[in-house]
Amino acid sequence: MGDKEERVEEFQLEKEAELRFEVEAGSTVQLELVNGKAEVFGSELASGRKYTFNAGSKVAVFSWHGAQIKLSGRTEVAYISMETPMVVYLNAHVALEQMRQKSEKEETRGPRILIVGPSDVGKSTLCTLLLNYASRMGRAPMMVDLDVGQGQVSIPGTMGAYVVERPSDIEEGFTLSAPLVFHFGHTSPSKNLTLYNLLVSRMADVINMKCDSFKKVNHSGVIVNTGGWVRGSGYDSLKHAAGSFEVDVIAVMDQERLYTELKRDMPDFVKIILLPKSGGVVERNQTARSDARDAKVREYFYGSKNTLFPHTFEVKVADIKIYKIGAPNLPDSCLPLGMKPQDNKTKLVPLTPSTSLLHHVFSVSCADSTDDNVVETNIVGFIVFTEFNQDKQSFTVLSPSPHPLPKNILLQTDMQFMDIQ
Numbered sequence: 246m247g248d249k250e251e252r253v254e255e256f257q258l259e260k261e262a263e264l265r266f267e268v269e270a271g272s273t274v275q276l277e278l279v280n281g282k283a284e285v286f287g288s289e290l291a292s293g294r295k296y297t298f299n300a301g302s303k304v305a306v307f308s309w310h311g312a313q314i315k316l317s318g319r320t321e322v323a324y325i326s327m328e329t330p331m332v333v334y335l336n337a338h339v340a341l342e343q344m345r346q347k348s349e350k351e352e353t354r355g356p357r358i359l360i361v362g363p364s365d366v367g368k369s370t371l372c373t374l375l376l377n378y379a380s381r382m383g384r385a386p387m388m389v390d391l392d393v394g395q396g397q398v399s400i401p402g403t404m405g406a407y408v409v410e411r412p413s414d415i416e417e418g419f420t421l422s423a424p425l426v427f428h429f430g431h432t433s434p435s436k437n438l439t440l441y442n443l444l445v446s447r448m449a450d451v452i453n454m455k456c457d458s459f460k461k462v463n464h465s466g467v468i469v470n471t472g473g474w475v476r477g478s479g480y481d482s483l484k485h486a487a488g489s490f491e492v493d494v495i496a497v498m499d500q501e502r503l504y505t506e507l508k509r510d511m512p513d514f515v516k517i518i519l520l521p522k523s524g525g526v527v528e529r530n531q532t533a534r535s536d537a538r539d540a541k542v543r544e545y546f547y548g549s550k551n552t553l554f555p556h557t558f559e560v561k562v563a564d565i566k567i568y569k570i571g572a573p574n575l576p577d578s579c580l581p582l583g584m585k586p587q588d589n590k591t592k593l594v595p596l597t598p599s600t601s602l603l604h605h606v607f608s609v610s611c612a613d614s615t616d617d618n619v620v621e622t623n624i625v626g627f628i629v630f631t632e633f634n635q636d637k638q639s640f641t642v643l644s645p646s647p648h649p650l651p652k653n654i655l656l657q658t659d660m661q662f663m664d665i666q
């Protein structure tokens with residue numbers, strides 16, 4: 246701590262007020278509910294328990310009926326706001342709940358909602374809120390995150406889905422039991438839109454199968470989060486996602502133009518709603534986004550509180566198959582007869598083992614052989630090559646699980662990880 250004294254502040258929250266704070270770099274903040282009832286992004290605080298938030302966390306503590314909150318530690322900012330869109334968000338939850346009840350009565354599919362909008366408008370936060378409110382009512386909705394830039398499910402460069410059966414842990418987020426994760430490889434859909442759209446369709450198919458076999462999940466519905474690319478081809482990919490998941494509702498956050506465009510382009514049975522952005526959402530610049538991505542990868546190997554210990558071992562080049570997905574665009578005249586340029590974008594391209602592969606994060610595919618459809622197969626986890634031994638023709642890998650690798654088909658991502666403790 247040095248000369249940094251521990252600061253303790255108490256805040257009295259009126260009914261429907263929100264305490265917003267950011268944790269200072271290099272510090273942590275402890276939050277305690279002293280009196281009343283309050284929630285963090287829809288998850289209720291337990292009275293008297295101390296919750297710890299890491300440096301850089303941006304948190305909102307909202308109270309419907311009033312509460313007293315204690316913060317200990319160093320905050321960048323900490324202020325109370327009476328202006329929040331929480332009532333509007335709650336109404337969205339109530340409308341979804343009514344659709345769930347109707348789906349139970351009529352034995353039909355539950356509500357499917359797509360959340361869209363530019364960057365930094367609180368899309369992921371709204372998803373968390375809706376999932377928490379649903380699970381607090383005993384529902385088990387499916388969360389699908391198509392945001393390959395700042396996804397919540399796994400590391401960046403992937404899209405993922407999981408069922409939410411209980412509210413998120415205030416410090417750790419949702420418990421992800423057996424999430425379904427697909428490898429995309431890049432942190433922006435624009436890097437390979439053909440592959441992105443293919444994976445969105447595949448994800449929708451798998452979710453449909455899951456819904457068909459789990460009644461509770463089916464009636465609870467699906468919440469689909471998207472990235473902030475909403476113009477040009479990004480807009481087309483949002484329409485593609487809406488169609489693939491056969492959504493009933495699209496919630497547009499904070500952008501009237503996007504709302505009007507979707508109203509114009511979507512079939513009438515899709516309800517388009519415009520939701521305001523919370524004044525509390527913190528904008529992130531490129532550096533902050535890139536830092537957040539790196540932190541996600543570190544967290545994968547070491548845990549959010551540095552409590553996990555990855556393993557290091559050797560793998561023989563002969564025992565693994567290394568690919569990336571998508572070859573560079575070729576002029577039409579160079580393509581083999583009958584092949585479309587799009588096919589190139591979803592092709593497995595073998596990579597030569599060398600030092601150039603070091604420090605890249607690789608997805609470990611669930612596929613057993615390249616005869617399977619590797620591109621559309623989910624992944625089991627990630628590894629990083631940390632050393633290459635030319636003479637022994639082997640790599641040293643960093644892996645969350647001990648030797649041996651669970652599967653041997655590895656797919657390269659754009660993400661890099663330097664294991665500096």
Ligand code: ATP
Nearest residue numbers: 303304305364365366367368369370473525526527
């Ligand atoms: P992106 O498009 O980059 O994924 P997003 O639209 O999903 O962004 P969020 O990730 O939901 O935006 O929010 C950005 C940040 O703002 C997060 O760190 C979140 O914790 C914080 N935040 C959201 N709502 C509030 C609030 N009411 N008060 C304080 N911080 C908030």
